[in-house]
Amino acid sequence: MAYASVEQRTARPSSGILAGSVLSEHWYSNRLEIGQFLWKALSSRYNPLLAQMVITRRCNLSCGYCNEYDDFSPPVPFHLLQQRVRALASLNTAAVTCTGGEPLMNPHLNDTIRLIREQGMIATMITNGYRLNQRRIENLNTCGLQEMQISIDNLEPDEVSQKSLRAVEGKLVLLARYAKFKVSVNSVLGVSEERTEDAYEVALTAKRLGLLHTVGVLHDDAGAIKPLSAKQFDVYKRITDLSHSITHRLNYHLFQKNLMHGHPNRWKCRAGARYLYICEHGKVHWCSQRRGYPGTPLLSYRREDIMREFDTQKGCAHHCTLSCVHQMSALDRWRKQGTADPGMGAPRKAFN
Numbered sequence: 001m002a003y004a005s006v007e008q009r010t011a012r013p014s015s016g017i018l019a020g021s022v023l024s025e026h027w028y029s030n031r032l033e034i035g036q037f038l039w040k041a042l043s044s045r046y047n048p049l050l051a052q053m054v055i056t057r058r059c060n061l062s063c064g065y066c067n068e069y070d071d072f073s074p075p076v077p078f079h080l081l082q083q084r085v086r087a088l089a090s091l092n093t094a095a096v097t098c099t100g101g102e103p104l105m106n107p108h109l110n111d112t113i114r115l116i117r118e119q120g121m122i123a124t125m126i127t128n129g130y131r132l133n134q135r136r137i138e139n140l141n142t143c144g145l146q147e148m149q150i151s152i153d154n155l156e157p158d159e160v161s162q163k164s165l166r167a168v169e170g171k172l173v174l175l176a177r178y179a180k181f182k183v184s185v186n187s188v189l190g191v192s193e194e195r196t197e198d199a200y201e202v203a204l205t206a207k208r209l210g211l212l213h214t215v216g217v218l219h220d221d222a223g224a225i226k227p228l229s230a231k232q233f234d235v236y237k238r239i240t241d242l243s244h245s246i247t248h249r250l251n252y253h254l255f256q257k258n259l260m261h262g263h264p265n266r267w268k269c270r271a272g273a274r275y276l277y278i279c280e281h282g283k284v285h286w287c288s289q290r291r292g293y294p295g296t297p298l299l300s301y302r303r304e305d306i307m308r309e310f311d312t313q314k315g316c317a318h319h320c321t322l323s324c325v326h327q328m329s330a331l332d333r334w335r336k337q338g339t340a341d342p343g344m345g346a347p348r349k350a351f352n
């Protein structure tokens, strides 16, 4: 059986991070959260809107395309997570997403979520769902989790992805029954041509259970995708027709429309400023696919670092599919960005 290309098999779906879409429609139902988010967003361009924090690199699965996990790392100790959450709060961060690896493998997940809320930030998480049960869902309710995203790549597990509907459908039923937080099921196009129709089945199941649903596209190591096939286009359209999701429409107009046709996007990536990726070692990176830039410890990350990264053009931006970074950068589309990124190839001219 043919699967995704070699490049496609080295990274996880963009929306997995997404995973954590703070601009998703769920939030419009909570005026206080939206008010706090918008206040931070509008009071300074240098307030981070979303930090994705790896609380363990270890994962209980081993998806063939993923470059964001291992099978041996210990969980990040709670005293380090406390320091990092407080550091994010002191930077005026609006929302923190606990991610991995698989965050349910860190026994301090609940305490971390509680602390994020105590520090006045929005708390979300990304999971493959395998380790969920009624007790864990009720504990997450108690801790104040506000949104969970589960990515499902196919109907049956295979060597490309073990995130399959068959493995977690029972967990979705539990979530529909017990979760007081928002649950967003994300299906993905591009894992393989043969699995294209699976994404629609995942969307149908989410709708049947009353859960929210988004669709992402698989990116490669550079955060980019290849143009979608005719079959993938058809499924994409049927999924978006199914859900009428604000997130679908936002992603489509922000970046998916051009990329699906093989065209670049001219946008200003604000990674390192509006969006932060915090690795298990507590360093700030632009995103999961650009680890090492800038690679500064979070505890010594300052306003000047945010200002510099806000202004830095990323040479990888034109074909990027990382939806949460597109979303977090959208508010500042009109602001200039001038400093060339020396490590990724200098752009020809500054965007205005």
Ligand code: SF4
Binding pocket: 012, 059, 060, 061, 062, 063, 066, 067, 068, 069, 100, 101, 102, 128, 162, 163
């Ligand atoms: S479940 Fe997620 S983190 Fe784990 S291997 Fe699969 S894509 Fe990677």
Ligand code: SF4
Binding pocket: 222, 223, 269, 270, 271, 286, 287, 288, 289, 290, 314, 316, 317, 318, 320, 321, 322, 325
């Ligand atoms: S454009 Fe930004 S979000 Fe996308 S891969 Fe590059 S640094 Fe990451």
